[in-house]
Amino acid sequence: MPHIVMESIIKSYGDVRVLDGCSLSVEKGQVMTLLGPSGCGKTTLLRTLAGFVEPDAGRVLVGGIDITALPPNRRSVGYVFQNYALFPHLTVAENVAYGLKVRRRPGPEIKDRVARALDIVSLGPLGDRYPAQLSGGQQQRVAIARVLVLEPDVLLLDEPFNALDAKLRLSMQTELRKLIERLGITSIFVTHDQSEAMMLSDQVAVMRAGTFEQVAPPLAIYDRPANPFVATFIGRANILPVGLRAGAVVDFPAVVAERPDGPADLIVRPENLTLAAGRIDPGTGQSGPPGTVLFAIAQGPTIEYEVDAGFPEPLRVTVNRRSGEVPLAAGSPVSIGVIDPAACRVIERGTP
Amino acid sequence: MTAAAISPGRRPGRLVRRMLHGGGFWPALPAVLFLIVFLVLPMLTLLAFGFVTIDRGRIVGDSFTLQPLWAALNDTLVWRLTWRSFYVAVISTVMTLLLAYPVAYLYSQTKGIWRTLMLVAVISPLLTSALVRAYAWLVILGGRRGIVNHTLIQLGVIDEPLRILNTDYAVIIGMTQIHLPFMILPLLAVLAERDRRLEEASFNLGASRAETFFKVVVPMSVPAIFAGLALVFAISYTNFIVPQLLGGGNYATLAVQVYEQTVVVLDWTRGAVLAAILLSSSFAFVFLIVWVGSRINRWSEARA
Numbered sequence: 001m002p003h004i005v006m007e008s009i010i011k012s013y014g015d016v017r018v019l020d021g022c023s024l025s026v027e028k029g030q031v032m033t034l035l036g037p038s039g040c041g042k043t044t045l046l047r048t049l050a051g052f053v054e055p056d057a058g059r060v061l062v063g064g065i066d067i068t069a070l071p072p073n074r075r076s077v078g079y080v081f082q083n084y085a086l087f088p089h090l091t092v093a094e095n096v097a098y099g100l101k102v103r104r105r106p107g108p109e110i111k112d113r114v115a116r117a118l119d120i121v122s123l124g125p126l127g128d129r130y131p132a133q134l135s136g137g138q139q140q141r142v143a144i145a146r147v148l149v150l151e152p153d154v155l156l157l158d159e160p161f162n163a164l165d166a167k168l169r170l171s172m173q174t175e176l177r178k179l180i181e182r183l184g185i186t187s188i189f190v191t192h193d194q195s196e197a198m199m200l201s202d203q204v205a206v207m208r209a210g211t212f213e214q215v216a217p218p219l220a221i222y223d224r225p226a227n228p229f230v231a232t233f234i235g236r237a238n239i240l241p242v243g244l245r246a247g248a249v250v251d252f253p254a255v256v257a258e259r260p261d262g263p264a265d266l267i268v269r270p271e272n273l274t275l276a277a278g279r280i281d282p283g284t285g286q287s288g289p290p291g292t293v294l295f296a297i298a299q300g301p302t303i304e305y306e307v308d309a310g311f312p313e314p315l316r317v318t319v320n321r322r323s324g325e326v327p328l329a330a331g332s333p334v335s336i337g338v339i340d341p342a343a344c345r346v347i348e349r350g351t352p
Numbered sequence: 353m354t355a356a357a358i359s360p361g362r363r364p365g366r367l368v369r370r371m372l373h374g375g376g377f378w379p380a381l382p383a384v385l386f387l388i389v390f391l392v393l394p395m396l397t398l399l400a401f402g403f404v405t406i407d408r409g410r411i412v413g414d415s416f417t418l419q420p421l422w423a424a425l426n427d428t429l430v431w432r433l434t435w436r437s438f439y440v441a442v443i444s445t446v447m448t449l450l451l452a453y454p455v456a457y458l459y460s461q462t463k464g465i466w467r468t469l470m471l472v473a474v475i476s477p478l479l480t481s482a483l484v485r486a487y488a489w490l491v492i493l494g495g496r497r498g499i500v501n502h503t504l505i506q507l508g509v510i511d512e513p514l515r516i517l518n519t520d521y522a523v524i525i526g527m528t529q530i531h532l533p534f535m536i537l538p539l540l541a542v543l544a545e546r547d548r549r550l551e552e553a554s555f556n557l558g559a560s561r562a563e564t565f566f567k568v569v570v571p572m573s574v575p576a577i578f579a580g581l582a583l584v585f586a587i588s589y590t591n592f593i594v595p596q597l598l599g600g601g602n603y604a605t606l607a608v609q610v611y612e613q614t615v616v617v618l619d620w621t622r623g624a625v626l627a628a629i630l631l632s633s634s635f636a637f638v639f640l641i642v643w644v645g646s647r648i649n650r651w652s653e654a655r656a
Contacts, residue, residue: 052552072555085553089571089651098567099557130651150557 001064003028003186004154009048009058011041018044019055020210026186026203031177033189033197033218035233036207042190045207046156049188050079062153078147080157084139086131092142093118093127099150117149120179137168144176148183155180155187161196173199194234198222206230223343227351231267238273240266240311241349249346251289251309252338257346267345268338270318275305275334291315291334296327303327309336399631402624420625430606430626434633437605440520440595441588444527448535448584449577451528456539457569460546474536482530486597489526493517493598518600526598527588534587535580542576543569575652578645582638589634606630 002025011019018041026032034042047053049060051072060068067075086095093114100110118124121141131139140160147155160176161169177200180187191197197204198218205215206229214226218234225231228239243250244261257264275291291309303321305328306314315336328334338344405415424430459470477485492499493516501513516522550572554564570577592607599605604612610630614623 050552050556052555072552073558073560075556077556079553079556081549081553083549085547085549087550087553087568089574089649098554098559102557102559102563102567132651146557 002026003030003063004032004049004188005059005061006045006049007059007061009045009055009060011044011048011053011055018210019048022058022207022210022212024205024212024215026188028186029184030202031180031187031189031200032203032205033191033201034205034207035191035194035197037233038192040207041210042192042207043158046079046158046188046190049154050077050156051075052079076150076153078150078152078155080140080143080147080155080160082158082160082162084131084143084163086139086142086146088131090130091127092123092129092131092134095131095142096127096146096149098146103150113149117145120148121145136164137172140164140172144179148185153186155185157187157189159191160189161191161193169196176200198234204234206233224345225267227347228265228267229352231269231345236270236316238266238268238270238311238313238315240268240313240315242266242346244346249344252341252344254338254341255344255346256341259346259348263349265347265349265351267347269343270304270316271302272339272343273315273317273336274319274339275307275317275328275336277328277332277334289336291336293328293330293332293334295330298325298327305334307334307336395631398624399628400624401620402622402628404621406620420621421628424622424625424629430609430629433604433606433609434629436520437589437607437630438633438637440523440527440605441585444524444531444588445535445581445585447524447528448532449581452532452535452539452580453577455532456536456543459536459540460543471540474533474540477530478533482591482593483597485530486526486594489522489529489598490517493522493525517598518603520599522598523595523603526594527591530594531584531588535584538576538579538583539573542573546572574645574649578641578649581645582641585641586634586638589637590630 004024004026006022006024009019009022010017020041022041022045024032024045034045036042044053048055051067051070055068058068059066062075062077087098090098096114096117097110100113105113114127115124118127121144123138123141123145126134126138131142134142140163143160157176161172164172173196189197189200201218203215204218204221206213206221208229214221214230216224221230221234225234225237228237231237231239240251242252242264244257244259244264246261247256247258249255249257249264249266252266252268255266289309291307293305294308294314295306297304298321301321302318303325305317305319307317309315317336401411402420403416403418405412405417455470455474459467459474462470490498493501495501495517496505496513498513498517500516501510504510505513516525546569550568551564554568555561559567590607592605592611595603595605595608596611599608606626607630610623610626613619613626617623
């Protein structure tokens with residue numbers, strides 16, 4: 001029995017359908033990430049779970065109990081806001097104690113639990129500060145402690161790392177992942193940052209225009225994207241219009257496809273392509289489509305090529321760089337090959 | 353050695369530059385001049401009248417005296433009037449807050465055309481003069497034929513007309529209504545622009561609507577509450593139109609007394625002394641209100 005279940009949630013604002021039949025289930029203790037471009041409805045879905053948004057249709061269940069009609073203050077669902085929404089007129093300790101106070105817990109118990117919650121996020125000594133006196137990372141930890149002190153069934157986080165600078169973000173992501181694992185709390189993140197999604201989650205739900213495009217573990221999404229949207233949103237991908245003949249791709253015969261002959265789209269990651277000067281594919285020994293280097297950038301460990309191989313868009317190829325290696329000059333003739341044919345995806349032509 | 357030689361040469365140049373820059377003062381110059389000529393100078397002149405001897409409209413030269421002030425401070429009538437000014441202003445100010453807060457909160461919860469209509473409704477009383485509104489209250493609260501008494505008698509609730517006019521009640525009712533916009537407007541600005549996520553956070557932590565209102569919404573609006581309290585207290589404490597019209601002939605506050613001494617009795621010295629007492633006490637009370645407000649609002653000064 002999944003811990004969180006959302007059944008065909010529908011929500012419209014005026015004529016705009018923000019959520020168009022979203023169904024999702026999350027197992028107990030799992031971390032799920034809702035990933036998508038801004039305006040795809042991911043925050044609305046999270047707010048539906050917290051009760052801030054009332055869905056037009058659909059049900060929300062936590063632990064098998066229907067909470068769709070429950071007001072937000074009666075749900076055991078912790079919500080960490082994008083900008084933390086700490087109460088500026090209360091100290092850190094008072095912020096963390098807020099939920100316990102409205103629950104009328106006895107004073108000594110509040111004191112004890114607040115101290116423990118602040119210790120978990122290593123903010124013990126800062127209890128008397130006001131939120132404005134804390135750094136972004138510390139504020140985020142207060143927001144998390146304020147929610148965790150109530151021991152909620154579910155933890156929801158709305159782009160929690162958005163307001164942090166890149167360096168702090170990385171360490172907070174690791175810390176939070178460890179904390180969630182230690183507490184074993186079912187969590188749902190919202191983010192538009194694909195590397196964050198890869199790093200934090202057991203499952204990623206890629207959203208677009210109010211629906212799920214694909215729900216799968218992060219590596220599965222990366223390796224087997226359901227469609228070009230997912231492929232380009234998570235990592236980078238070449239979407240190539242190709243022909244199929246006898247169950248294989250015409251331009252890359254090593255890539256087999258269980259589809260009828262005719263036109264199709266091939267999804268192949270830049271790092272799954274390789275190239276060599278001349279006309280012979282060095283990877284498989286088979287000759288790939290010939291091409292011409294349009295543009296090359298060496299980025300330390302890798303070289304990024306843009307190659308004209310006769311497709312409407314230039315082909316992007318990422319190859320590992322050996323020390324001292326200089327990229328091929330623009331205009332060089334090259335041969336392109338696929339490293340792992342099994343990691344390519346062949347889908348119906350024109351799938352968005 | 354070199355630094356010491358250079359720095360005295362630099363200083364005048366920097367001073368001149370700073371004066372030319374003026375720290376943003378220059379744009380305010382017209383308003384400041386206007387206030388000095390038409391507010392500060394006349395006020396000082398008026399107050400000065402309290403400390404000189406005036407004989408048939410002429411200031412007797414070199415006659416500085418504290419005697420009128422001393423006499424006023426020893427006059428129990430003055431203390432009684434000050435006390436009345438004070439408690440009427442306090443009650444009326446608290447009443448405006450209690451009435452204004454729900455209106456401002458409602459405004460912050462409405463959208464679109466209703467919001468615009470509410471704003472118009474709040475502001476429109478300011479388009480008529482306070483005098484007219486005070487007269488309107490005369491009609492409403494007045495004797496047997498006033499709207500309130502007439503209705504109550506018709507309904508059989510009372511037999512004899514209530515004596516509201518010419519009492520503290522009439523003055524407080526009138527003042528509260530007339531000064532309501534000055535309390536609503538600062539509250540409205542702050543409540544409408546407030547961060548709703550704080551309330552969502554409060555709900556999420558288990559607080560009810562009422563708890564959220566008193567623990568989050570009200571504390572966050574403390575600056576506006578005290579701005580409104582200071583403003584409305586100052587204008588209530590010094591208002592003389594409402595006490596005079598709604599309080600009737602035998603009713604006086606300190607402000608009414610200032611008016612009567614200056615305009616009716618033509619004892620400018622006593623009028624000026626009473627005005628000085630009114631002004632300085634008003635200033636003290638407003639200062640106190642602002643100070644209390646900033647004490648409660650200490651968190652807003654907390655910065656890393």
